[in-house]
Amino acid sequence: MIANSMQVNFSQLRADFPLLQKTNRNKPVIFFDSAASAQKPRQVLEAVNHFYQHDYANIHRGIYELSERASLLYENTREKVRQFIHAKEAGEIVFVRGTTEAINLVANCLSQDWQAGDEVILSEMEHHANIVPWYLLKTKLGIALKIIPVRDDGSIDTDAYQTLFSARTKLVAISHVSNALGTINPVKEMTEIAHAHDVPVLFDGAQAVPHLAVDVQAIDCDFYAFSGHKMYAPTGIGVLYGKKAYLDLMPPYQGGGDMIESVSFSKVTFAKAPHKFEAGTPDIAGAIGLSAAIDYLQAIGMDEIFAHEQQLLSYAEAALLTIPTLKIIGTAKPKVGVISFTMDGIHPHDIGTVLDHEGIAVRAGHHCAMPLMERMGVAATVRASFAVYTDEQDVDALIKGIQLAVRIFS
Ligand SMILES: Cc1ncc(COP(=O)(O)O)c(C=O)c1O
Known part of the structure; x- marks a missing residue:
């Protein structure tokens, strides 16, 4: 080791x-x-194995010790992710399947009051995971996609970016790091520009978190998405970071167990964020693996x-x-x-x-x-x-x- x-x-x-x-x-x-x-790494594999052999139970619902232990381990991972990306609160960390689900969540839940003619700014260097969810909204709602060009060397054209804002711009959604070229985008500056137009920003951090220190508060982005499996954790677990104010405002993504406060046939009330976005049994073992992967990265x-x-x-x-x-x-x-x-x-x-x-x-x-x-x-x-x-x-x-x-x- x-x-x-x-x-x-x-x-x-x-x-x-x-x-x-x-x-x-x-x-x-x-x-x-x-x-x-x-x-x-072995450390991740052993953590998942150990969890299944010693601490496994479903979370948030058992009143027995095993379930309490599993719940604690799962929630401890939320806190560990908070520290890893320097979020303000653990409640700003939503567990999802991966970057793709995180972006789809934002596309679905942030767009509730969007209308035809509203605009989202993307870039020419996006992974399909940060194009298709917005394209689906384009076909459903009639929103327009504004695309930041990429220069010949593979850098994002920040001059052109500044000209793409309008009174209808609802969101900027771009990659922190390009998966195909490796380009690291100037995320702090791009956020400042968007915020000067009162527009929130989502970064696709799938290719950033395994390679560089990420501080979402320093970047000041509103959403940040990444996948565990690209940072040495198992498949099936990922993270959506969202500023509390947005998570509180956004409606749930999917309905089911564990995301509610109370349910009757006439009225359902929802749990608070982040739990209202985590319907059903999550990838508990994946979270344990993610925790071990963060430990592994931080030890290095x-x-x-x-x-x-x-x-x-x-x-x-x-x-x-x-x-x-x-x-x-x-x-x-x-x-x-x-x-x-x-x-x-x-x-x-x-x-x-x-x-x-x-x-x-x-x-x-x-x-x-x-x-x-x-x-x-x-x-x-x-x-x-x-x-x-x-x-x-x-x-x-x-x-x-x-x-x-x-x-x-x-
Ligand atoms: C930049 C970027 N965004 C999104 C994704 C999608 O990630 P996932 O398949 O884990 O949801 C990838 C995967 O290659 C990626 O490189």
Whole structure:
């Protein structure tokens, strides 16, 4: 167990991840698809296992000790998430399935009084999870989507952003970090601009929380969404942060048990936020895993993780640029450890297949960001994304794999 010391030796973190000790096509697993979902450290797996074996019961409804213990562990995770993203109150943390559900929740519950002609500002670099919920509102209510352009280098056009506001703007919803290019957006400045127009802001933080320290109060955003599985927790648990004033105003998302105060056939009264947004049995074990994942990240240190991945990013970019037919898509700085690239004469899927045969997992495709691919003038890219367990040897293997693809296809 390495991620416990003050000074973390990143090269040893790999030992924490059981799956990375296995083989893929008879070769050591080299995992460059952590932006899709990160591998899980033993500490998280053991926490979930321990919970099921020692503390498991449904929450918030049993009057017996086990249920009280499970409820406490679940609510303690809410407090841990609050600290992790520096929210003011634990009541501002809503547990959801993931980023997608968090954004759908806001789209459904914030739009109750929106009308045809109202506007939402998105950007050209959004993941489909932050496009489709708003598109559905467009078809249902007749709202308009205003799109912030992306510059050639993959940065968001903040000048154009300022011109998109009108008296009908209801929300700005953009990614903190682009999943396809790695670009880190200037979220604090963008929030200030939106607030100057009295418009609330939602950030899709799915690709930010695993890589950098997030402080929602410093950003001053109104909503912040992220998924546990991209930050080393299990699938099925995620978080919507919402400022209390908004959560109090918004109606429930789904109806069911655990989100009510009282129910009769003639009248239902709802629990207060965040519980009014958590209908039914939640992913209790997922929350326990999320708690362990936060402990894991904090034992390493978010600033240390950022610095490690930045150093690796420079190393990888320098090495990739020695391959003359390779083009990096998205060069704007700052960015996290995500590198998208194309190669002359070789389709991204073919590169992905060659790499797979070498035991190297990358993502090849549109990365659920089709409008961004169109903007960058490509149908698809190969994406290599980093995590705490990625090291220079992984990057060296990636380069060798790409050189092999060049030889095969030339
Ligand atoms: C930026 C971004 N937003 C949203 C999502 C959707 O996350 P989930 O599938 O966990 O809901 C992803 C997943 O790749 C993402 O990268």
